[in-house]
Amino acid sequence: MAEPVPVIRKLEHALADDDFAWSLVLVGEDQTDKLATLTGDLRGPFSTSGDGKQITSGFSYWGIGPTIAWANATNDPFYLVMKAGAESFLRHWRKLRPHVENGGFHLVSLGVGTGVKDRTILSDMRRHNPDMYYIPVDMSSEMLRMGTLEPVRGARFPVSQVLPVQLDFSIADNMEELGQMLARLVDDEPILFTLTGNTLANFESDEELLGTLTRVLRPQDRLLLEVASTTRLDQESADAAADEYHQTRAFAEFVTSTLRYNTDLKIHNDLVKFIGEVEDEDALLVKIFWQNDTGEEIRMELPDHTEAVLPIGDTIRLYTTRKYSTTRLKRLTEACQLTPVEAIQSQFRYARRPNPFGLELLLLAPEGAGETARSLADDIWAT
Template sequence: MTEPVHVVRRLEKALADDDFAWTFVLVGEDQTDKLATLTGDLRGPVSETGDGKEITSGFAYWGIGPTIAWANATNDPFYLVMKAGTESFQRHWRKVKPHVDKGGFHFVSLGIGTGVKDRTILEDLRRRNPDMFYIPVDMSSEMLRLGAQESVRSGHFPITQVLPVQIDFSIRDNMSELAQMLGRLIGDEPLLYSLTGNTLANFDDDEDLLQLITDVLRPQDRLLLEVASTTRLDEEAAFAAADEYHQTRAFTEFVTSALRYNTDLKVDNERIKFVGEIEDEDALLVKVLWQNDTREVIRMGLPDHTEVVLPIGDTIRLYTTRKYSTARLKRLTTACKLTPVEAMQSQFRYQRRPNPFGLELLLLAPASSGERDRTLADDIWAR
């Protein structure tokens, strides 16, 4: 009697020569739990500063509506920051790439985004390791499908070497389970984790998220971290940081989409506030809020068919982001015991007037790796 062929192996053969746009996703969470979490967050306390009711980071992209809104925002020609960020990544990655050229890395992308940056990384890593696996991870299965179309299909990466994973990687137990599964999948071969697109800045506790990722890094693994940066920390820069996101209507449509699709609140863009402030004297914090600036109480229906009262002045935080100073980055990486193997930085030059904002791409190693800071990384930390 012959041994039965495992369904995954049969599926691999079935999809290999199929032109249909199949997406194979490993779902790691009960979606009803996620909806309950979102509903609970929208029942938060009253706050006029965006520190009560909120839509936390992953939920801004969760579901087909927010995914489409994000795709529209990234393709908006008036969203100059996105365009500049994509261009700067190409330059930065060329400088970082030599450090992972000979490692035979597999690639774990935390927050797939549009897939454009992943496609660039995959093309280079696969030249050195044709049998590599690509594991994009996101809380939104819709985002995984969107990003995979760009990174895998447009980049002609073998679909049989791709394992998209739907999971919220900001939860400690989830990250631990993901790491254990990856260990069983690839053994002791090295992993390159990435957290690009300034994703770190979207979380309330950025240090906690960075520590969660650091905790699963083995000595042979590396982390590619991309963040938005600033050379100034003053009120004028904080206002400019907020205004940067306010300049495109498509971005406003994106940050309000989760509220539109998960509640019955009539969202008027005139009630969306972009607030910039200095955080801990080493970063610029931008909060995007909906605020009840009418003269009457508003009632909002939630997904569980209950209502929440929004008093005059009450807010719902829709999005959080930051721009980091070098001091903040050094503080975060030191606290998490990460060593900068390479660090690249560039300023935005899409405006005539001087601009304090830019992007930094860091290749980081865990302390257990024994890596020592390179000269270029030292120069950047010393600024």
């Protein structure tokens, strides 16, 4: 009697040349657990500064409503930060890619976004490794479906070499399991992990997240990190950073979308606050939160059909982001035992007045990986 053919192998042939919009996703988490986490976060304590009730990073993109709102925000011509980032990425990447062109790298994209940057990376890397795997990882299965269309169609990357993984990569146990699965999948072949789009800045503890990711890196692996940067650390710059996100209505619709789709709270954009501050003297922190300035108590129905009371002045933090100084980046990478292989820095050029903001793209190796050649990173860290 012949051995049964594994379903995954048969599925590859079954979907070949099928023009229906099939989407294959490896689900790594129980979605009811995620809903319980969101509900618990919305029951947080009273706070007038956005430090009580909150929507943590990942939940901002979780579900079809927030995914559509994010897609709309990224296409808004008034969202200048996104536009400048997309334009600069190609220039930055082409200066870094020689370090990962050889050796047979696979790509693991943490936080798939729109997929435009993954398309650029895959187009270049596949020329040197046609058998490479593309593994996008995101907490939102809807984001995975939307974000993988661009690389697969735009870069004509084979669907049979794509494995989207639904997983919250900010949880240490999840990353450990992902690392073990990837090691079994690719053996000793190197992996390029990417965390682009300033995603690191969206987490309450950026050092904790970076440390979580670093622990799964093997000596042959690399991490491509993209962050927003600043050359000034003062309140005026912090206010300007907050104003960048306040300029576009589409971004406000995006950051409030999780509340719209998971509670019965009536959202008015004039109750959404964009507050900038200097954090730890080495970064600009922007907190975006809804605040009850209606003059009366509000009761909000939660996903489990219980209620949370929102007293006058209470807040719900919707989103967190940062702009990093060189000092902060050096502190983070050293704390996480990461060595810069290469770093590219550029300033935004869309404003008439001098602008302290820009982007940095860093290629990082786990400490002791063996890359010791002097690069632009040495000069940047020396400043």
